Amino acid sequence: MARYQGLGVDIKVLLEKLKSSMEKQGYKIERVLTGETSFLIEYKKGGMLAAKETLSVKGVPDDFVVSGVREDNQEAWFIIEDAILASAKNPQAFKSHTEQIPAPPTPPQPAAPVMPPQTAPPPPAPKPAQPLPTNCSRCGAPITVTQEDLIFTCRYCGFTMTVASREELKAHSMLENRLLSQQAVDAARKYMDKGIFRVGVSKDAQIIDVKLRYVPFWVCQATTNTFLKGVAGTGVMGEIHQAQEAVSDKRSSGLAKFGKLILAGAKAYAETQQKDKSPRHVSYSFSNTYIWPTLARRTMISEINYYDVPAARKIPFDVGKVPQDAEFLNIELNEEEAKAKIRTEIEAKERLIASGKVDTLETCSVNVTLGEAELVHAPVWFVHYTLKGENYVIAVDGCEGKVLGGGRPLFSIG
Numbered sequence: 001m002a003r004y005q006g007l008g009v010d011i012k013v014l015l016e017k018l019k020s021s022m023e024k025q026g027y028k029i030e031r032v033l034t035g036e037t038s039f040l041i042e043y044k045k046g047g048m049l050a051a052k053e054t055l056s057v058k059g060v061p062d063d064f065v066v067s068g069v070r071e072d073n074q075e076a077w078f079i080i081e082d083a084i085l086a087s088a089k090n091p092q093a094f095k096s097h098t099e100q101i102p103a104p105p106t107p108p109q110p111a112a113p114v115m116p117p118q119t120a121p122p123p124p125a126p127k128p129a130q131p132l133p134t135n136c137s138r139c140g141a142p143i144t145v146t147q148e149d150l151i152f153t154c155r156y157c158g159f160t161m162t163v164a165s166r167e168e169l170k171a172h173s174m175l176e177n178r179l180l181s182q183q184a185v186d187a188a189r190k191y192m193d194k195g196i197f198r199v200g201v202s203k204d205a206q207i208i209d210v211k212l213r214y215v216p217f218w219v220c221q222a223t224t225n226t227f228l229k230g231v232a233g234t235g236v237m238g239e240i241h242q243a244q245e246a247v248s249d250k251r252s253s254g255l256a257k258f259g260k261l262i263l264a265g266a267k268a269y270a271e272t273q274q275k276d277k278s279p280r281h282v283s284y285s286f287s288n289t290y291i292w293p294t295l296a297r298r299t300m301i302s303e304i305n306y307y308d309v310p311a312a313r314k315i316p317f318d319v320g321k322v323p324q325d326a327e328f329l330n331i332e333l334n335e336e337e338a339k340a341k342i343r344t345e346i347e348a349k350e351r352l353i354a355s356g357k358v359d360t361l362e363t364c365s366v367n368v369t370l371g372e373a374e375l376v377h378a379p380v381w382f383v384h385y386t387l388k389g390e391n392y393v394i395a396v397d398g399c400e401g402k403v404l405g406g407g408r409p410l411f412s413i414g
């Protein structure tokens with residue numbers, strides 16, 4: 001039995017909604033009895049031999065009771081509570097029967113026989129490892145949480161909770177998808193024809209799958225103060241640094257030999273110039289502000305090279321704005337882990353900026369202050385295609401239509 005208060009549910013509306021969703025779920029309704037403030041449904045699920053069951057609802061819009069449904073019949077409870085929510089004028093007041101507190105037992109009568117004095121109850125035994133939740137703690141829908149999920153979002157009601165504490169996560173935003181799958185394919189095809197590929201490649205590419213996924217990011221505002229000491233003044237050293245960076249960059253490893261030649265040439269040139277210019281020791285400090293996103297997953301998604309969260313388009317998370325057929329990725333990285341990762345990434349970026357300000361960087365200290373991290377689910381289209389027998393994927397941002405990267409062989413996203 002469960003009691004629902006303050007919802008403003010018209011019992012007749014509830015009956016109609018309940019009947020139609022039960023029928024949709026394969027229940028056979030045998031009989032319906034209605035009263036002024038109540039109704040009763042006799043139903044069956046399964047073949048001829050299935051047992052007949054009864055559920056009844058009785059009360060007024062702001063206080064009614066559902067009874068007759070077995071506590072372990074999760075599916076029936078889910079359908080009922082879904083119909084209640086759908087007919088409620090005040091759905092915020094909704095509490096699932098799973099979170100309703102049973103009424104306290106009636107206090108003992110003063111006239112009761114004298115009881116022996118009670119000893120203090122033993123301390124509670126240490127809690128065993130908590131099993132993973134199987135139902136949403138807001139709407140009661142059946143959910144599938146895996147060991148990797150640290151934060152889980154219910155696909156039915158949008159409730160987002162930290163799995164370990166079962167507490168609601170309030171700072172949860174999203175970006176809306178604005179792209180049709182064809183637009184994602186068009187953006188991917190354009191990308192195939194330029195940059196790392198050659199013109200005309202897209203003609204031979206066969207699109208095999210186009211999938212929208214909501215990918216979670218932790219986003220954090222950061223301010224930095226960086227102090228550096230170094231040697232400046234020769235000017236040409238800067239070019240050597242740039243050449244060195246280009247050579248040490250993994251992506252240009254194919255050019256390493258060529259790069260060494262450039263480097264040698266730049267050094268030789270610098271030595272001839274150095275005679276006229278005297279290097280001087282300098283110190284600088286500078287500060288920056290960033291909105292820094294990092295993927296909230298354990299494994300890299302290699303198709304996403306860089307993601308810039310369009311902060312102006314962020315809206316509070318609304319599960320109704322996630323298309324039914326989109327895949328939804330949960331969070332495998334907690335806020336603390338994400339912040340540590342963001343800190344490291346920002347420090348590296350600041351060092352890079354610092355080294356660009358002098359010819360030789362001697363010391364550099366970076367101080368990063370991070371704000372609260374916020375969770376943002378962003379729509380990303382994954383365009384899968386084959387070319388000459390090889391599989392590739394290109395990722396396209398669903399909010400602004402930018403290509404995020406890809407083109408390399410598929411990894412497993414799961």
Ligand SMILES: [Zn+2]
Pocket residue numbers: 136137138139140141154155156157158159
């Ligand atoms: Zn839910």
